[in-house]
Amino acid sequence: MYHCISNNDNTYLTIKPELLEKQINWLKENNFKTITVDQLVSHIENKTKIPEKSIMLIFDDNYYKSIKYNVIPLLEENGYTAILSLITSGIVEKKSNNEFSYEELIIWENKNLVDVQSHTVTSPLHPNMTEICDKELKYELKESKKILEKKLNKKILGLIWPGGSYNQKTINTAKEAGYKALFTVYETGIITNLDKIGRMQVTKETTFEDFILKIDKFYENKLFCVDTSDQILEVYKNGKKKKTYHVGVGKKIDEKTCTPIGEYTIGFKLFDPIKNQKETPYSKDKNNMFGPVYMGLFNIDGTNTSLGIHGTSDSLEYLLNKDERFISQGCIRLKNKDILKLCTNVEVGDKVIIKD
Structure with a gap:
């Protein structure tokens, strides 16, 4: 994520x-x-x-000269497309020396140099969409989408939150307006949820070495995604799905037995958990219900959820062969041969997303 590209500005969000x-x-x-x-x-x-x-190259705000003179030539030279996150109140109809115009944006769009998306109507006046009233929020989101779609003759699916601020109300309002991809400013790694798309921010403090390290770190990241409806666990590496396991998930009886939706991390790995029962939520288990490995799930803030990803007892493994595998008290169960394979690729701190 970029803002201003200039030699004449030394603010935090400007790079040379x-x-x-x-x-x-x-x-x-x-x-x-x-x-x-x-x-x-x-x-x-x-x-x-x-x-x-x-990769997505996203440029926020209406820095016209920055884009025209310092970005467009690079895009043309490399065959790249940049996403322009624009405020509609700052766009004029005809070509201008100082402002974005729909006339010029259409030319760039037709050359696949830019992909214009919404940054609301007047975001400098409302930098935090979570703090304005419902009427203003709907106006900022719906009107900017309506204007861009009419002027550029294209569907606008992307919304970049001003300042990165959002909450569930703003997400719901954006989706009601017809947006599908909602971008913030926080780094979230591999994208699996279009409601909360993180971005890597590039500022004047980002050195070239920092830039490379951040990109490399992202592509080295592992992600484990659990789909409770399909009862599968997918392993992602370098942004690509590498493996899928059939799993058992929580019984959909009530909140106490459902596998909770959300984002977690691997807090610890425990081999032969029956001998290390203090680490697991079921200290009196005598039937080795966890199988050979238990991996504890922590909340993003580092607190223990008392849930985990684990194997199963020999007497219950047949349940994992069924079409419907809503069999646990909230944990994610795998066949013992699968948990042994999976755990070799898991490290403490790896991200786990559970979705429905």
């Missing part, structure tokens, strides 16, 4: 044109491909393919 050029050249040399918001939505919703090393 030569640094941007160096970053984009590195991306090109390392076979990264840019994708648009439509491509991302289609990939998440319909499983359509995107390049293995996909």
Whole structure:
């Protein structure tokens, strides 16, 4: 995520044109491909393919000269598309020397140089969408989408929250308005949830080495995604799905037995848990219900959930062969051979997303 690209501005969100050029050249040399918001939505919703090393170059706010003179030439040279997160109140009709115009944006869109998305109507006046009234919120989201769709003759699916601020109310309002991809400013790693898309922020304090390390770190990240409806656990590495396991999840009786939806981390790994019962929530278990491995799930704030990903007792493993596997008290159960394979790829701190 970028803002201003300029040699004449020394603010925190500004970087020098030569640094941007160096970053984009590195991306090109390392076979990264840019994708648009439509491509991302289609990939998440319909499983359509995107390049293995996909990246989104997003430029926030209406820094017209920054884009025209320091970004567009780099995009043309490298065959890249940038996402422009624009405030509609700052766009004029005809070409201008100082402002974005729909006339010029259409030319850039037709050349696949830019993918314009919404940054609301007047975001400098309302930097925090969570603090304005419902009427203003609906106006900011619906009106900007309506204007961009009419002027550019395209569907606007992406909304970039001003300042990155959002809550469940703003998410619901955005989805009601027809947005599908909602971007914040926080880094979240691999994208599995279109409601909360994180971004890596590039500022004047981001060195070229920092940039490379952040990109490399993301592509080294592992993610474990549990789908409680399909009763599967998917392993992602380098942004790609590598393995799928059939799992047992919580009985859908009440909140106490359902597997809770949310984002977690692996808090600890415990081998032969029957001998280390203090670490698990069922200290009196005598039937080795956890199998050979128990991996505890922690909340993002580091607190223990008392839930885990684990194997199962020999007498209950047959339940994991059934079509419906709502069999646990909230934990995620795997066959013992599967948990032994899975645990070799899991480290403390790895991210786990549980969805319905």
